[in-house]
Amino acid sequence: MADEEGKLVHSLKSRVLDLPPSCVEFCPAFPSYFLVGTYSLQPETAGGSNADAVIDATSDDEGDGQTPKPKQPQSRNGSIVAFQLVDDVMWVKSEVIRLEQR
Numbered sequence: 001m002a003d004e005e006g007k008l009v010h011s012l013k014s015r016v017l018d019l020p021p022s023c024v025e026f027c028p029a030f031p032s033y034f035l036v037g038t039y040s041l042q043p044e045t046a047g048g049s050n051a052d053a054v055i056d057a058t059s060d061d062e063g064d065g066q067t068p069k070p071k072q073p074q075s076r077n078g079s080i081v082a083f084q085l086v087d088d089v090m091w092v093k094s095e096v097i098r099l100e101q102r
Contacts (some may be wrong), residue, residue: 019077026043032085033093039078 019038026034081094 006086012088013085015090015092019079023076034083034085036083040076041086042075042077044072044074055056092095 017036017038019040021036022039023037024034025037082093082096084091084093
């Protein structure tokens with residue numbers, strides 16, 4: 001263990017994903033496979049769907065009689081990418097349907 005102290009670590013393989021990675025999962029039953037989860041919050045927009053609107057009760061503090069404006073939840077995107085590592089070659093096996101939620 002002391003022999004490995006101070007050794008530099010470097011990447012053997014790398015890949016750029018469409019979205020920022022948020023987690024990696026391994027399975028002992030299938031050691032050549034691993035999953036990478038991605039997740040990204042999208043910038044807030046002026047428009048959007050009112051289906052998931054949350055009422056901001058503090059927006060009517062002045063008592064001007066106007067209806068409180070709905071506050072839109074921030075949308076987010078994500079995906080799960082399955083990889084297989086065989087003979088030091090990394091293969092993308094599949095990309096699970098991308099989550100887009102408001």
